[in-house]
Amino acid sequence: MSSIAKKTGFGATVWDYITTVDHKKIGVMYLLAGTFFFVLGGIEALLMRIQLMRPNNDFVSAGFFNELMTMHGTTMIFLAAMPLLFGFMNAVVPLQIGARDVAFPFLNSLGFWLFFFGGVFLNLSWFLGGAPDAGWTSYASLSLYSEGHGIDFYVLGLQISGAGTLISGINFLVTIINMRAPGMTYMRMPLFTWTTFVASALILFAFPPLTIGLALMLFDRMFGANFFDHTMGGNTIIWEHLFWIFGHPEVYILVLPAFGLFSEIFATFSRKRLFGYSSMVFATILIGFLGFMVWAHHMFTVGLGATANAIFAVATMAIAVPTGMKVFNWLLTMWGGSIKVTVPMLYALGFIPSFVAGGVTGVMQAAAPLDYQLHDSYFIVAHFHYVIVGGIVLALFGSAHYYWPLMFNQMLDERLGKVTFWFFFVGFHCTFFVQHFLGLMGMPRRVATYGAEQGLDTFNLISTIGAALMAIGVLMLVINVVKTAIKNEKVGRDPWGDGRTLEWAIPQPVPFYNFRQTPLVRGLDTYWIEKQEGNEEGMTYAEPLGDIHMPNNSILPFIMTIGLFIASFGALYNMDADKPWSIFLLIGGLSILFACMFARSFKDDHGYHVHVEDILAEEERLYGKKGGNN
Amino acid sequence: MMRKFKKWRFVALFAAMTVFLTACGEDYLSTLTPAGKVGQEQFNLLLLSTAIMTLVIIVVCAIYLISFFKFRRSVVGEHVIPKQVEGSHTLEVIWTVIPIILLLILAVPTVTATYKLGDTSGMDAVDENGEKTALTVNVTAKLYWWEFEYPDLGIVTSQELVVPTGENVYFNLIAADVKHSFWIPAVGGKMDTNVENLNKFYLHFDEESEGLKDGVFYGKCAELCGPSHALMDFKVKTLAKDDFNEWVEAMQNTDQRTVSADVEAGEKAFVDNGCIACHATDAIATTPENPYASNAVGPNLATFGDRNRVAGVLEHTEEEVVNWLQNSDEIKPGNLMPLYDDVSEQELEEIAAYLMSLSVEE
Numbered sequence: 007m008s009s010i011a012k013k014t015g016f017g018a019t020v021w022d023y024i025t026t027v028d029h030k031k032i033g034v035m036y037l038l039a040g041t042f043f044f045v046l047g048g049i050e051a052l053l054m055r056i057q058l059m060r061p062n063n064d065f066v067s068a069g070f071f072n073e074l075m076t077m078h079g080t081t082m083i084f085l086a087a088m089p090l091l092f093g094f095m096n097a098v099v100p101l102q103i104g105a106r107d108v109a110f111p112f113l114n115s116l117g118f119w120l121f122f123f124g125g126v127f128l129n130l131s132w133f134l135g136g137a138p139d140a141g142w143t144s145y146a147s148l149s150l151y152s153e154g155h156g157i158d159f160y161v162l163g164l165q166i167s168g169a170g171t172l173i174s175g176i177n178f179l180v181t182i183i184n185m186r187a188p189g190m191t192y193m194r195m196p197l198f199t200w201t202t203f204v205a206s207a208l209i210l211f212a213f214p215p216l217t218i219g220l221a222l223m224l225f226d227r228m229f230g231a232n233f234f235d236h237t238m239g240g241n242t243i244i245w246e247h248l249f250w251i252f253g254h255p256e257v258y259i260l261v262l263p264a265f266g267l268f269s270e271i272f273a274t275f276s277r278k279r280l281f282g283y284s285s286m287v288f289a290t291i292l293i294g295f296l297g298f299m300v301w302a303h304h305m306f307t308v309g310l311g312a313t314a315n316a317i318f319a320v321a322t323m324a325i326a327v328p329t330g331m332k333v334f335n336w337l338l339t340m341w342g343g344s345i346k347v348t349v350p351m352l353y354a355l356g357f358i359p360s361f362v363a364g365g366v367t368g369v370m371q372a373a374a375p376l377d378y379q380l381h382d383s384y385f386i387v388a389h390f391h392y393v394i395v396g397g398i399v400l401a402l403f404g405s406a407h408y409y410w411p412l413m414f415n416q417m418l419d420e421r422l423g424k425v426t427f428w429f430f431f432v433g434f435h436c437t438f439f440v441q442h443f444l445g446l447m448g449m450p451r452r453v454a455t456y457g458a459e460q461g462l463d464t465f466n467l468i469s470t471i472g473a474a475l476m477a478i479g480v481l482m483l484v485i486n487v488v489k490t491a492i493k494n495e496k497v498g499r500d501p502w503g504d505g506r507t508l509e510w511a512i513p514q515p516v517p518f519y520n521f522r523q524t525p526l527v528r529g530l531d532t533y534w535i536e537k538q539e540g541n542e543e544g545m546t547y548a549e550p551l552g553d554i555h556m557p558n559n560s561i562l563p564f565i566m567t568i569g570l571f572i573a574s575f576g577a578l579y580n581m582d583a584d585k586p587w588s589i590f591l592l593i594g595g596l597s598i599l600f601a602c603m604f605a606r607s608f609k610d611d612h613g614y615h616v617h618v619e620d621i622l623a624e625e626e627r628l629y630g631k632k633g634g635n636n
Numbered sequence: 637m638m639r640k641f642k643k644w645r646f647v648a649l650f651a652a653m654t655v656f657l658t659a660c661g662e663d664y665l666s667t668l669t670p671a672g673k674v675g676q677e678q679f680n681l682l683l684l685s686t687a688i689m690t691l692v693i694i695v696v697c698a699i700y701l702i703s704f705f706k707f708r709r710s711v712v713g714e715h716v717i718p719k720q721v722e723g724s725h726t727l728e729v730i731w732t733v734i735p736i737i738l739l740l741i742l743a744v745p746t747v748t749a750t751y752k753l754g755d756t757s758g759m760d761a762v763d764e765n766g767e768k769t770a771l772t773v774n775v776t777a778k779l780y781w782w783e784f785e786y787p788d789l790g791i792v793t794s795q796e797l798v799v800p801t802g803e804n805v806y807f808n809l810i811a812a813d814v815k816h817s818f819w820i821p822a823v824g825g826k827m828d829t830n831v832e833n834l835n836k837f838y839l840h841f842d843e844e845s846e847g848l849k850d851g852v853f854y855g856k857c858a859e860l861c862g863p864s865h866a867l868m869d870f871k872v873k874t875l876a877k878d879d880f881n882e883w884v885e886a887m888q889n890t891d892q893r894t895v896s897a898d899v900e901a902g903e904k905a906f907v908d909n910g911c912i913a914c915h916a917t918d919a920i921a922t923t924p925e926n927p928y929a930s931n932a933v934g935p936n937l938a939t940f941g942d943r944n945r946v947a948g949v950l951e952h953t954e955e956e957v958v959n960w961l962q963n964s965d966e967i968k969p970g971n972l973m974p975l976y977d978d979v980s981e982q983e984l985e986e987i988a989a990y991l992m993s994l995s996v997e998e
Contacts, residue, residue, distance in 0.1 A: 068863035068969050141860045147814040147831045148861060236832035242815065243830065276707070277716075282723035307817060307828050307858075309809075309835035312754030316747045323739045323746075327732060333696060334731040335723075341703040343718045355704065362696050366689035373742060375749040376681040378825020379667045382817060382858040446668050446682075447661030448821035450858045453866035457949065460854070461662040538717075 025559040027111035032118050033097030039122050040089035047081035050074045055473040058466050061458035071454035072139040079142030085125040090402050091263045095202045097413050101509035102196045104187025104525045109180040116563035117174035123571045124167025131159035146234035146245035162574045165220045175209030188548040189527035196507040200287050201266030204294040205259045212255035219248035250301035258297040264401030268354050271408055272336050274504050275351035276343030282335040289328035296325045306377045315374040322372035349423035353404025356431045364392025385445025391438045411501040415514045418490050426482040433475025440465040506531040511544035519554045523547040554616040562602045569598030664848040667821045673840035674824030688738050756836040759806040774808045777816035777829040780868040780971050781935045785921050791887040792921040794935035796943050797872045800880035801841045809835040817859035820872055826858045841874040852944050863970040869948045886996035890938045891918040902990025905983045941995035957988035
């Protein structure tokens, strides 16, 4: 496998993507899969909003509504937001730190396939007897009471995709620690790399509690263990703790990379160094740390007692301080800069007021006695959508526009992008702003319907109209992508003109080995420094041109995941007495998994070398005779 | 002068907010029209936190708008390279310290109120004769209905909580099947009813419910508990102390009631169809196995005629009682009551009439 020759054709392309270990291609797959699940979750949301459009509506049944609500939350968090962020991490972080791939390319592929098949498994529940219906939090008393296999799909699906996330998190930690180019010290890392680093550390510590919780739940349902059955000495509050010890850091796992993405966008389009870089780094770490200290604020009404509530209330308020630092640093980055309102910058500009609004309602809920009123009401729904949509989704959309030229060497249509933004932004505020008041007016969350003449009709209708506007926005973004792909206009290196970090210094299209020579990083915003000094190459090299060591593609991650996928069906149906064949699925699936692991462990794969002449040939193929860096 | 103006502005903001917030929602449901001390305290925290947070938003938006309009590329020029500022220690200190001060202003009343609302020691307070001074209600939440037992008074009711105004009422809360959450938005914040442990809290009812639209406050289940979570409503009737005492006495005598002649057939049908197996028709509390969670299978019906709704959500008419008996599975999916659609229409109507006659109020 020392050849870099490429086969063409549809089948070859599919095979290439299934076996690839290239972080750029895996990034694209994360984006594709994440978008698919995002649209799915969006459709679920729309169905719910149609149901709640007017009082006593019967557009969907109450049971189906609970399935929609559960799957919307689970899908959006685990299968849309996280993978989409992983998509950008994969596409951007190795390029930002001057690496040729992630530390464990094989695991990178495995992580993706685990996430994807976990998501597919979870969503197959729609066709196989009903989706989970106990909320994305799946509180134990209700989830044990829930009939059918819905909850089993939830437990097994999340266990698989959670394993993928954990693997990816570890991979990025190791990558960022070990694979930085010479000169890329910690305090010269771009902020997106920093936030990816901290978010990965959070994944490392936050996912094990979820894994344990899911495992206990699985034991309860599969083997009749009684961890959460209080009549047999179990305790459901333990599930709540385990879930939220994971669940709260999860919020920061999502929002920190979003902060990082916006930091890049603000600096680029203000044509200015990020204001207070070191305090931004400090704030990121502090938020990550405090994120583990506040989980019980989701449980203020559980009855933990006044002392626990008071401690967690104050700890939660404390998070506002580093978050505030970040907001002011972004504002001061714009101050004195030269702000160009491109589509990514438009999203960033929309993010500031939206996210601040979501943040301050968070502080309001931190006041425990006030939270007794706000908890589990629509106020909460408004709050976390302001944070997740106003923070994370705006970051994802903005970054899609921002990094599109880096990933595909094409530029999304700016005019259509601006229209998209306004539809989505206005729709978003229209949907969720009024929900604050619905909550205050006494509407509990997760209700499949509400009575007339409770004063809730108007705001619910406004909310539904907003959701429709958001849907139009998303649709326009998809149209934009298709349109751009058809137009297929190449834009080349640094298309925004104000790129600051290393990824923009690479010639377009990015060769599969990323850097022909490992770059030497000479400071924060290294590309900006080179540009200011008039370096046409865009980077200084740390090594002469030489052979490049690259990892081999492998089909094993895909097969391993298939094995686990089959085994999950075995485990699921093993709970039914009338399906004795399920044990063979379980054993068969696990055998495939272990056989692959055995093969991977005992058959050394040293990768291959791209020789200098191959590099030169590849560069000529990509950029013509003149070379890439011009 | 300037300072005075600023102070005045703050007060004005506060007042405007109060007016705006209280204009929202219905007074029997909304948290913005608190009808009790606990709710009032929480509402005050809402006002304080909203004021602080509005201040933050105004400051952020001001800096945001100024920097946006002043430093757009069309304003500063296409080819200008801005000064690459590293940061500012002074500014960092300012925007660290000021938020901390603002949070302290919020944290102190928060912690105080947390302890105050968490103090249920008044539940066991006794007078010189050793009698309990405070009213305690044991709340048991069940798949999709509520039972309210008054352990010191020996009575029990369901779906409609009746409490006196002007005093702290203490609650023991537990769920009998899955987790629910007990919430009377207009009176005060919620408390979960866990399955494995007893939660205690108190509320204080100031306003008599007589003048409200339906004559009751609305109560809600605030924790997802299955398909009919949205329909797990209850109602709260607040009475002046004397009226409450009268009600209690009437309740304690419900086992002495005689059935009037015109609904005797209904009572017979109620017994013959086995309704009585799950639904008690007197309000006398029995001693359950669990000292707190009631083991009643179905809601107590001793005050059915006084209620505001059938099954928590339907209009309070005999037709709806029949509708419920025939279609309970569609009206409240997932509820545990069997269907009685095989019983003759006439018998169901008789049962409905009988149930409507069960009253302790004049």
